[in-house]
Amino acid sequence: MSAGPLQGVRVVELAGIGPGPFAAMLLADMGADVVRVDRAGAVGQGSATDLLARGRRSVGVDLKHALGAEVVLRLAEGADVLLEGLRPGVAERLGVGPDVCARRNPRLVYGRMTGWGQDGPLASRAGHDLTYLAVAGALHPIGPAAAPPPAPLNYIADFGGGGAFLAFGVACALVERANSGLGQVVDAAMVDGTAAMTAMVHGLLAAGVWSDEREANLLDGGAPFYRCYRAADGGFLAVGALEPQFYRELLAGLDLNPAEWPQHDRARWPQLGRALAERFATAPRDLWAARFAGTDACVAPVLSLREAPAHPHLAARATFVEHEGLVQPAPAPRLSRTPGALSRPPVLPGQHTAEVLAEAGFAPVEVDALRAAGAVR
Numbered sequence: 001m002s003a004g005p006l007q008g009v010r011v012v013e014l015a016g017i018g019p020g021p022f023a024a025m026l027l028a029d030m031g032a033d034v035v036r037v038d039r040a041g042a043v044g045q046g047s048a049t050d051l052l053a054r055g056r057r058s059v060g061v062d063l064k065h066a067l068g069a070e071v072v073l074r075l076a077e078g079a080d081v082l083l084e085g086l087r088p089g090v091a092e093r094l095g096v097g098p099d100v101c102a103r104r105n106p107r108l109v110y111g112r113m114t115g116w117g118q119d120g121p122l123a124s125r126a127g128h129d130l131t132y133l134a135v136a137g138a139l140h141p142i143g144p145a146a147a148p149p150p151a152p153l154n155y156i157a158d159f160g161g162g163g164a165f166l167a168f169g170v171a172c173a174l175v176e177r178a179n180s181g182l183g184q185v186v187d188a189a190m191v192d193g194t195a196a197m198t199a200m201v202h203g204l205l206a207a208g209v210w211s212d213e214r215e216a217n218l219l220d221g222g223a224p225f226y227r228c229y230r231a232a233d234g235g236f237l238a239v240g241a242l243e244p245q246f247y248r249e250l251l252a253g254l255d256l257n258p259a260e261w262p263q264h265d266r267a268r269w270p271q272l273g274r275a276l277a278e279r280f281a282t283a284p285r286d287l288w289a290a291r292f293a294g295t296d297a298c299v300a301p302v303l304s305l306r307e308a309p310a311h312p313h314l315a316a317r318a319t320f321v322e323h324e325g326l327v328q329p330a331p332a333p334r335l336s337r338t339p340g341a342l343s344r345p346p347v348l349p350g351q352h353t354a355e356v357l358a359e360a361g362f363a364p365v366e367v368d369a370l371r372a373a374g375a376v377r
Contacts, residue, residue, distance in 0.1 A: 004031025004331070004340040009174065011081040012037060012072065013056065014063075014096070015349070018129075018154065019162030019190060020085030020113040021052040026167040027081070028055030029331035030340040035079075035356050036347060037061050037072055043350035043377040051328050053346040059357065060350025060377035067375035069095035075360055076101045076108055081170055085113040088123045098185045108183040109173040113166050115157075117189030129154035129190070132161065136194040141201065145215035161193030218242060224273035225250060225263065228302060235285025236302035239276070249297035253288075254279045350377050 006027060011034040013024040021036075028034040034056035038046075043060035046053070059075075062068040073096060076082050082101060084091050091097040091112075098110040112118060115127040122135075130151050133139035138156060143149040166188035173184050204210035210217055221227040225241040241250040247263045254276065261272055280288060285301050292299040303311060309320035309327055321330045324345035331340030353376055357367050370376040 003338070003343075004029070005335055005338040007031035007338075009033065009081065010079045011035070011083060012075045012079045014072070014082070014084040014086065014091070015039065015042070015058075016085030016113070018052075018085075018158045019166065020083055022159050022163030023111070023113065023166040023170070023188075024056065024083055025052050025054060026163065027170065028344075029342065031338070032081075035059060035075065035352075037063070037075070038349035039063070040065075040068070040350070040374070040377045043353075046346075046348040048346055048348065049326060050346045051326065054323075054328070055343050056347050057344070057352035057356055058347040058349050059353040062375050062377075063094050063096065065373065065375040066095070067370055067373055071357070071362075071370065071376060072096045073101065073104050074362070075356075077104045078360055079105065079108060080174065081109045081111060083111045083113065083166070083170075088114060088118045102183065106182055107177060109170055109177065109186065110183065111166050111170045111173075111186040111188065113162060113188050113190075115162075115190045117192060118187045127190075129157040132157040132190045132194055136161070136191050136198065138194050138198050140212075141214055141217075141220050143214055144221065145213065149214070156197070157190040157194045161195075161197060162188065162190035165193035165196070222269070224269050224276055227273075229277050229280035231280055231285040231288055232282060233284040237280055237285060237288050238300045238302050240298040240300075242298070246296050246298050249295045250299065253292050253295060253297050253299070353377065 009027070009032040011024065011027055011032045013020070013034055013036045015021070015036050015038045024034050024036065036053070036056050036058045038058050038060050040060045040062040059071070061071050063072065076096070084096075092099075098112075101108050101110055114123070115132050116122040116125060130139065133152075133156055136157070139149045142152060166186065169186035169188050173186055177183060201210055205212060214220060216222045218226055223242075225239060225247050228236045228238050230236055239250065241247040244263060248258050251258050251261060256275065256279065261275070262268070288299065289301040308314060314320060318330055320327055321342065323342045326345070328342075331342065354367060357370075357376070362370075367376070
């Protein structure tokens with residue numbers, strides 16, 4: 001039984017990769033009943049450790065088959081939300097675009113996840129997280145000045161600017177529907193969401209307090225009191241002592257005299273950075289972490305993916321949980337009355353085809369005919 005604030009919301013997800021499944025996971029974590037439409041050819045494949053596929057059921061459908069498209073439209077008739085992450089125009093060619101779905105269900109919120117958006121010169125082009133970051137201006141400020149910008153995994157554009165913004169847009173459209181009674185299309189582009197996340201830096205740039213160069217600002221590694229340092233054992237410490245009082249605690253923990261190291265004397269930042277690096281290199285990571293524990297120096301050990309779940313703070317908050325034998329992030333954010341919860345383990349393609357179609361009103365003879373025609377598996 002699902003729980004959470006979205007209990008009763010029914011979502012149809014056209015299977016994709018990355019940000020679309022992440023948005024569906026967020027909705028499922030908050031209680032939505034999510035049915036993923038997987039390719040018929042993917043039935044028998046999939047992974048039981050694909051955490052982005054948690055919390056839902058799956059039907060195997062051949063969307064290129066006319067009867068397969070009709071299956072999706074039937075599912076959309078009884079849904080509140082449909083999510084798709086296809087290139088612009090593909091859903092329309094398959095016969096499951098927003099216009100035909102709206103004719104079947106005017107209350108449907110149709111969420112579209114793309115990299116470049118539904119229109120514009122690049123709309124039909126391929127891309128990935130790194131290219132969206134690059135064009136949005138979000139990649140240029142990241143990394144050391146003397147090297148190319150690094151690839152910061154795919155956290156920012158895929159999951160931050162993409163999946164999270166899609167889920168947010170869907171939630172907004174559902175709230176609006178409560179007043180209008182009508183659904184609408186949510187055009188969630190990773191490049192748009194990523195650009196939105198640069199709002200603060202654009203404001204600082206306009207105010208003349210941010211340099212448009214890498215490693216020249218407070219938050220981009222330019223400040224020696226806001227960067228990472230290597231410890232004696234090869235581990236790393238993240239230092240974020242921006243405020244004066246936190247900076248004083250940082251120096252106290254390192255046995256450095258604040259009078260000798262004024263925080264905002266930029267001419268001495270290179271010398272200060274070397275002094276901090278030399279000091280951190282004298283002891284192992286965890287010794288420094290223990291020394292700064294209980295202080296406001298804003299020093300934290302850089303934990304690996306395997307280490308993070310065991311950190312005392314995250315363990316106390318159950319930020320990571322074990323569910324169906326898999327250690328994984330817990331649903332977020334936390335709601336006081338109707339918290340989200342993990343329900344189903346990662347779904348395998350086509351795992352619930354018969355069950356879902358029966359719930360959607362397909363008679364057994366119809367399901368048999370669809371199977372025989374190759375429209376579903």
